[in-house]
Amino acid sequence: MKLGIIGLPISGKTTVFNALTGAHKKTGVYTSSSADAPNIAMVKIQDDRMSFLKKIYNPEKLTLADIEYVDIIGIFSGTGYSKEASTDSNVQHSKKGHHAGKYNPMSFLREMDAIIQVIRVFKDEGIPLIKGTLNPKRDLNEINSELIIADLGIVEKRIEKLKKSTSKPKKEQQQEKEELRILSLFKDALGNGKDIKNLQLGEEEKKIVKGFCFLTEKPRITVLNIGEDQISEIPLMSKEFSGGSEEIICMCAQVEMEIMDLEPEERQEFIRELGIGELASKTLIELSCKVLNTCSFFTVLGNEVRAWTIYRGANAVTAAGKVHTDMARGFIKAEVVHFKDFQELGSMKELRARGMIKLEGKDYIVQDGDIVMFRFNV
Ligand SMILES: Nc1nc2c(ncn2[C@@H]2O[C@H](COP(=O)(O)OP(=O)(O)OP(=O)(O)O)[C@@H](O)[C@H]2O)c(=O)[nH]1
Ligand SMILES: [Mg+2]
Known part of the structure; x- marks a missing residue:
């Protein structure tokens, strides 16, 4: 990040x-x-939780996110x-x-x-x-304007290209016309001094936004x-x-x-x-x-205890991919323990005995504080 x-x-x-x-x-x-x-x-x-994990595991390596x-x-x-x-x-x-x-x-x-x-x-x-x-408000407005102008430049350039391109009959014409419609909305909004992130966007519009890396969307x-x-x-x-x-x-x-x-x-x-x-x-x-909307999960691998950050709402396969691409590719299941439960009982053995280690699939949404062990096969 x-x-x-x-x-x-x-x-x-x-x-x-x-x-x-x-x-x-x-x-x-x-x-x-x-x-x-x-x-x-x-x-x-x-992260205070890492200090606790350090105390329990005494790992050779402790890696913060x-x-x-x-x-x-x-x-x-x-x-x-x-x-x-x-x-x-x-x-x-x-x-x-x-x-x-x-x-x-x-x-x-x-x-x-x-x-x-x-x-x-x-x-x-x-x-x-x-x-x-010295005029902080003016300076703030100036930065906002420059970001808007930069985005407007990108939008206008793309609109110009699309206008030419959609005038010729071809396979992607419909798709390009839709993009043109959406970009025209963005152009109007930016022209009125509005950030793209303040617009109510549908799924299709969000997809288009992503590709452009707009500054006023960040x-x-x-x-x-x-x-x-x-x-x-x-x-x-x-x-x-x-x-x-x-x-x-x-x-x-x-x-x-x-x-x-x-x-x-x-x-x-x-x-x-x-x-x-x-x-x-x-x-x-x-x-x-x-503001990045991230959360942390932890892994204990060999002699290393490590914290990772991912976007909130990311699933178990995405989390596995952060640790290693092989783990995502060959993902089978994720064994998940919540940090609070681990803190309370102090050992994985105890949690396992009580059936408190959950076996989760690919679609499991990783929660802040999850301690995750990925099962994978490549
Ligand atoms: N008195 C005072 N001086 C500051 C403060 N913050 C920065 N400065 C001084 O302002 C000058 C510019 O600070 P920088 O951090 O280099 O500013 P900058 O925005 O990175 O500058 P450029 O990269 O050249 O655009 C330096 O001489 C700093 O010592 C502050 O809070 N108080
Ligand atoms: Mg500087």
């Missing part, structure tokens, strides 16, 4: 990225505008209009450079599962304001990058900004980035002094899982 961090230039994207991942990527004025590629880092998802964060160069007025490499772009492809930076941020963003948008709220006369004044989290002196304003700010994206969080990115360099014991002390209760970066990781 990947989340792309975006925002206007010098809004604190890389600072948020460092605070989240513990990385030490260069921050500063326009540091990323000449970057060849985005900053990428994996973050382990902390992880999530990927990608710090993408700044977007600003006009980025949405810039020509994208393609929907299946990669660094090589984007290096051709048709943007102020060396790669197109929108192309990268299409490959992300969700978006984190960083908005500058902190006041610091030493750090230039890209638009001359879940979004807004990070208000505040200064230490603005902590007392958090409740008011959260209220004022709610409504736009699904989730909003205030974060003193600069301070949190510095805290990441402290020893864990010292961190707590610092957090107490700041009076924020919890690091926003920790909450942001939890929010990431929430």
Whole structure:
């Protein structure tokens, strides 16, 4: 699972990225505008249930699930209009450079599962304001508009192609006409400033949406990058900004980035002094899982206890495929124990004796906290 961090230039994207991942990527004025590629880092998802499994199994290897964060160069007025490499772009492809930076941020963003948008709220006369004044709401609107414009560009291009193509009689004509009808609906909505995710879509429309990787269809989290002196304003700010994206969080990115360099014991002390209760970066990781709509399941294989994340609603075969393609290919059954039952009884032997290990088929919907043993044959 990947989340792309975006925002206007010098809004604190890389600072948020460092605070989240513990990385030490260069921050500063326009540091990323000449970057060849985005900053990428994996973050382990902390899970208390794994500590319990560790205690019981004492495995040689304990592997937490992880999530990927990608710090993408700044977007600003006009980025949405810039020509994208393609929907299946990669660094090589984007290096051709048709943007102020060396790669197109929108192309990268299409490959992300969700978006984190960083908005500058902190006041610091030493750090230039890209638009001359501090106006978080305007900046938020600007990002929204650029995402809409980028999607509109994709829709219009496809409509143009389909119009030509449907004018000639051929086998796929009916199908293409249907796509044209649906894309025209999207065009109208985007033209009216509406995100695709806010449209009520039927099954057919959803299928079409999937292929395009629309930016306004992706879940979004807004990070208000505040200064230490603005902590007392958090409740008011959260209220004022709610409504736009699904989730909003205030974060003193600069301070949190510095805290990441402290020893864990010292961190707590610092957090107490700041009076924020919890690091926003920790909450942001939890929010990431929430907007992605994922859940965790666990496996005990050989000497390794491992946590995996999958989309909620995924079935047992999909879960098996995450662990190994062979397990999905040769899937027979899944033996499933819920973590809570395991915690209560403390051993698989006991659970088995009580008939509490369930044998599930391919269509079983994996639940958060399932401990799964796949039976397969290849
Ligand atoms: N005072 C203050 N400065 C901050 C804060 N967050 C970031 N900065 C500073 O703002 C500057 C830009 O931060 P970056 O994280 O590099 O911003 P960015 O959005 O990644 O910038 P580009 O990638 O160049 O677009 C740096 O000098 C940071 O130290 C903050 O919360 N308070
Ligand atoms: Mg940066």
